[in-house]
Amino acid sequence: MPNRFIPQFVSQLQSIPSASMSLGQSRCRSGRLRLLFASLTLGLALSLASSWANRVAAQVPSTASEPPPELASLLSRIDTAASAGDLAAVMRFYSPNFTSADGLTYNTLKQTLEDLWKRYPDLQYQTTLESWEQQGDAITTVTTTTITGVYPDERRNLNLSATITARQRLQNDQIVEQEILSERSELTAGDNPPTVSFNLPEQVTPGQEFDFDAVVMEPLGERLLLGAALEEPIGVENYLNPAPIELELLSSGGLFKVGQAPKSPDDRWISAVIVRYDGITAVTQRLRVVDQAGN
Numbered sequence: 517m518p519n520r521f522i523p524q525f526v527s528q529l530q531s532i533p534s535a536s537m538s539l540g541q542s543r544c545r546s547g548r549l550r551l552l553f554a555s556l557t558l559g560l561a562l563s564l565a566s567s568w569a570n571r572v573a574a575q576v577p578s579t580a581s582e583p584p585p586e587l588a589s590l591l592s593r594i595d596t597a598a599s600a601g602d603l604a605a606v607m608r609f610y611s612p613n614f615t616s617a618d619g620l621t622y623n624t625l626k627q628t629l630e631d632l633w634k635r636y637p638d639l640q641y642q643t644t645l646e647s648w649e650q651q652g653d654a655i656t657t658v659t660t661t662t663i664t665g666v667y668p669d670e671r672r673n674l675n676l677s678a679t680i681t682a683r684q685r686l687q688n689d690q691i692v693e694q695e696i697l698s699e700r701s702e703l704t705a706g707d708n709p710p711t712v713s714f715n716l717p718e719q720v721t722p723g724q725e726f727d728f729d730a731v732v733m734e735p736l737g738e739r740l741l742l743g744a745a746l747e748e749p750i751g752v753e754n755y756l757n758p759a760p761i762e763l764e765l766l767s768s769g770g771l772f773k774v775g776q777a778p779k780s781p782d783d784r785w786i787s788a789v790i791v792r793y794d795g796i797t798a799v800t801q802r803l804r805v806v807d808q809a810g811n
Contacts, residue, residue, distance in 0.1 A: 593609070594609050597609070618783075637668075639663060641664075642662050643662075656683065659684070660679065663680070664677045676701065681696070682696050706796055710733075710792050712730050714730050715728070715729040716728050719803065720803065721805070722780055725775065725776050731770035736768070741765075741790060742765055742789075743789060745788055746788075747775065750785055783805055785803075
């Protein structure tokens with residue numbers, strides 16, 4: 517295949533690893549090429565970006581009650597430190613006993629932030645404070661953060677945009693707990709990356725089947741498309757490790773998959789990668805797997 521079909525960050529041949537939730541075969545007949553993302557994968561970018569979701573200045577909707585001045589000040593100071601890439605200052609806003617629903621601790625969060633800032637030195641972010649609640653000496657907040665940035669490359673930049681909604685608990689001016697409620701990110705590269713409509717439910721129940729489509733909006737014409745679907749368990753071990761993917765030579769304008777959730781509540785990252793001669797688009801969304809009670 518000519519090199520122009522493959523962006524620089526796609527490198528060696530590999531296969532998709534097995535996992536407890538498997539995406540079904542594409543409804544498109546296709547040949548196969550096996551490729552591996554280099555050190556920056558979409559799952560990595562998303563998971564790293566999601567660790568920021570609670571560290572940015574809040575803009576309060578006009579319909580929301582005013583937060584305590586101390587909360588607004590705290591978020592503003594965290595924003596200032598993060599904008600400066602001051603890791604030590606940011607980590608002072610986290611309790612040494614910090615935990616997250618994804619398994620992050622104070623030390624692993626620090627590691628992922630350090631790696632993120634090295635890869636994306638100019639991240640921009642904007643957060644809306646969706647809600648807050650005083651609970652004794654603690655405050656629980658829900659925020660939605662939009663993050664944009666560029667991963668510089670000698671020949672082609674990689675553009676990141678992500679939206680993450682998170683719930684966090686603050687105590688004594690430090691963040692002690694965090695839970696990601698939803699997240700979605702997109703990486704693009706090339707002169708004209710495909711416009712992709714990504715359709716995935718936000719949550720399913722254990723063992724439930726679901727449809728997952730990633731459709732290129734531009735007419736296909738005579739152009740070739742490569743595509744891949746990937747699922748990954750959400751956990752610390754996958755935050756820094758690139759995930760191998762298998763690309764398919766698509767005979768239609770997208771990916772059309774049927775997935776099945778794991779048998780126990782366990783969130784997943786679901787990704788779609790579309791490669792065209794003039795660009796690549798990769799989208800990842802968190803799929804929440806919850807029991808009937810919503811847990």
